[in-house]
Amino acid sequence: MPLSPSSAAQAARRAVAQRLREIRLDAGLSGTELALRCAWTHSKTYRIEGARTPPSADDIRRWCEACGADDQAPGLVAQSRNAESMYVEWRRKLRAGLAQLQQSYVPLFKSTRVFRVYSPTLVPGLLQTEGYAAGLLSTITDFRDIPDDVAAAVAARLERSRILHESGHRFLFVVDEAALRHQVADSEAMAAQLGYLLTAGALPAVSLGIIPISAAPGPMWPVETFHMYDEALVSVELLSARVTVTQPADIEVYLSAFERLQQMAVYGAEARALIVRAIDALR
Incomplete structure (x- = not known):
């Protein structure tokens, strides 16, 4: 467990x-x-x-x-x-603003060859569009009551996402279908975001798996959002803090969980069908 x-x-x-x-x-x-x-x-x-x-x-x-x-x-x-x-409270991490936070990840991203990302409720940051990111980061800014640098933070997040097109990296994403339906921006921005997933999921370096809401019981259950950087570090996002996992035994736990979540996901045409269905639900 x-x-x-x-x-x-x-x-x-x-x-x-x-x-x-x-x-x-x-x-x-x-x-x-x-x-x-x-x-x-x-x-x-x-x-x-x-x-x-x-x-x-x-x-x-x-x-x-x-x-x-x-x-x-x-x-x-x-x-x-x-x-x-290993355990950093968001209130400490966000003192310099959301834009600074986005930029702080760049060196880690540049050095990572294989990204593994599981997100049960949101579109992963590397796959977010401008409108979706603006809606999400605006909500975070309001909830955290921090200075509003959303525009700069969105620009930094989009710039960071250019790594999807750089050679030498592989991106493995698994999201629950609920992430397609959770509306963090207006319908137009959500439709643009879901449309982009159809494109991004076809990129040569990207594997996008979606776990259907109707999926039969599988070898894993929904857990917290986590990002694996190669097999050297796992970043886990909590409401109050970010946890960095570096112990090999703990990393193995997350690697095993990710592999099981992958088994539950659908890919290719089946994944695209779920995205199209979510787009249709916005109309």
Whole structure:
């Protein structure tokens, strides 16, 4: 069964906390004794060991120094920073605006050879048209109550999507049929978006699979939206945060889920028929 989206981040935090506890025990110190040496409360020691409070770089250095394990501090600092970067709240990520967010993905996109994207409710960003993206990003801006840079964000998203036409990349998309029906823009923009899917789905580097609403029970169930970049990184989108998964075992879980979702999808003429049906429903 797939792990919850934030499980990888929490597991990474626990690994840091467990290693700090082991260093304390190897030094023969109680939690209270360590706290005295570090000049903080004993409750902070137990919060860190319980992975309830993430340690700062200074906390880790003081902890290791108190235990005579200074040489272990650099590695643990790096490990802790990686753990915290795995779970990033959208309110932090969006401080610089939606346009900046779109542009931040470009280096990752450029270095990725195989994209795997599953989306149960929305057309994936790389396949979005101007009108659809504007409708969606406007709603996000309003909900998040952030500065309105929608026009710039849409332009950045469309520019980013040009990678679909660049050599050296392969794009595997699986969406639920509900993504074709969820109206995030007016009918004209939705019709243009669905029409573009007919074109984009025929691009040489693109595989577009659609899981029909009427599909018989299959080997997988609808899960959260996720993007796989090669087999090195998975980005999972939550309402409150983005989770980055880098542990090989967790990536294997998402790869297995994606392969099962692919098995449930229809392609080619069958997929086009579902898109045309969604277009007809707009009239």
